[in-house]
Amino acid sequence: MTVRVESNSYLTEDQQRVYQLRSSLERNGGTPGGFLDLLATVVSEGTWRQVPSGVNADEPFSSFKDFIEAKPPFGLGHKPEYVLKVLQVPHPNEGVPEIRARMDEMRAEVRKMLAEEGITGYSEEQRDRDIAAWAALDRSGGWWLAFFVACQVTKNADSSRKAANRPGDVPKISAAEFARRSGTSPKRVLRYLQAWEAAQDAGVVKVAAADLRPGSKPVELPGDEVWGQFYGPRSGATSERGALIAAAAEEAGIRPTKALEVKENPTALKVAIIADERTAEAAREALEARAAETRKMERAQYIRQVAEEGKAKTPAGLPLDLPASARQKAAEYVAVVEDQKSTPEAVAEAYEAVQSLIVETVASDPEITARDRRTRFTKTLTSTVRSIEAIDPDDLVAVADDDLRASIIAAQKRINELAELIRLPAARRDT
Structure with missing residues (x-):
């Protein structure tokens, strides 16, 4: 028969301290000032080595881990990982140097003893x-x-x-x-x-x-x-990024070292942008120019790929092999993007022309047109169904009002109409 110890009337002085430590851990887990104080005493005075490890046992605990895990009133009855988490909470008086030093010493010793048992608390x-x-x-x-x-x-x-x-x-x-x-x-x-x-x-x-x-x-x-x-010492213009920045600086008529210095200190640039409107405006202009150049490069690459491979995608995303005539027309626009003097606007016009070739190719083939439309409808319906399935009925019931009910009823009516429409024979749809 096992007897659970509920009273602490017959505990020794050391056991009383352990009992108080365990009680403080459970009572003050949120702000464990008392627990940290008691634990510091238990560790510094070696109390955990002096109490018996269990009922009818005179031997002390063989490890600090066993002491933490042992059932009360002999140990704390907790997992070591939990104690390590509690240690992360500051002592309410840790601003006092003496208390901070005492807490640091205790935490270091506890972590050291548990680390020797393979427990670090870091996950x-x-x-x-x-x-x-x-x-x-x-x-x-x-x-x-x-x-x-x-x-x-x-x-x-x-x-x-x-x-x-x-x-x-x-x-x-x-x-x-x-x-x-x-x-x-x-x-x-x-x-x-x-x-x-x-x-x-x-x-x-x-x-x-x-x-x-x-x-x-x-x-x-x-x-x-x-x-x-x-950290990241400047290497002049020896790196690829440095060379590009140096070249751009020379083209803009400023010393490369100035641009390289900004590159190495983005925090300073951020502060200048926030504090000075002229700098912010220059940054906006630079970002717009960078975005335009990026779009130009992406569109140029797209035109080259269509012309060289003869492959594209329909508006709905279906793979499409372009006929020879369309591919030949696309090749004519490659010269535009290969010209280093081409403006972003000229490349944009070439990109739109190639897009028009794809639309025309789709429209000229009824089978491709039907597949493209079917794919577009399928994507839309699949997305809609997923959104509906993601609705939690309990949450919906909790927040439903007249407007929401009306919206759902209207959506249901529309779905029923579409379902009825596709069930009708083709002849009846044409009348």
Whole structure:
């Protein structure tokens, strides 16, 4: 027969402290000031090593993990991962230096003891949240961003496998995977990692990237004034991007170094655009010109592809092989797009002419016309059906009013009319 202990009247002083610790964890989980204070005492005084590990047991707990998981009144009766989450909540008086130091010491010791048992509290879900925070700050640059990348990213699969073999570790990921999760490019991610490695080689940071891992405790970071020396240093016009910017600057009659400096400091450009209307207007004009040039290039590529391959798509998206005559006419417009002096307007006219060729080809063949119309109707109906199926009946009933009911009844009537129409024989539809 098992007897559940409900009273704490006969507990020793150490057991009383454990009982209070567990009670505080459950009572104050939202703002665990009392729990953190008691846990700091239990850890610093080694209380968890002094209480018995169970009923009729004189031996103490063999590990801090066992102490956390043990049922009350001997342990806390919780999962270690839950305790690690509670540790992330600041102590209400953590602004006091002495309390902050005490909390930091306690958190470090608890995490160390649990890490020895293969429990770090750092998960893929936490990594995703941290990467989202990193992405939000990415454009501002800085040492914290480089530190986080150094903790998360490896350059090769061997390092990732090695990290994965260490108990309790969430393994590092590739620059490509980090870029996918953060919405940036692998090259940009690697520049942060290279900045950290270069700073470590120069003695500016003390911890090598190879010694960091996801969830590592923050280290002392250098000042912002030396950030530019290690992250993305300008290489003049030696890179492809630099060469393009330098050439464009010379054509505009300004020094390439000025344009390259703006390239290396997009935050400064952003501030200038926000603060100054003339700069904002210049930025708008540049973006419009860039968009026009992009459309010109895309349309030119489309015309070349139609002329060379003789393939296109109908308005509804069906693959279409153009007849020789249409393909020959499309080829005549290639000369327009190949001319370096062609304006975006001239390329747009050529693009519209090629589109007209496709429309004419579809209209000249009744079978293609019928297939194209059928495909268009099918797409519309499929989209409509999916939208209707996505409606939750319970939610609909909860918010339905007279207008909504009228709309649904009208839609039902229209669907019934269409269904009745396609059921009629062709002869009756013609009368």
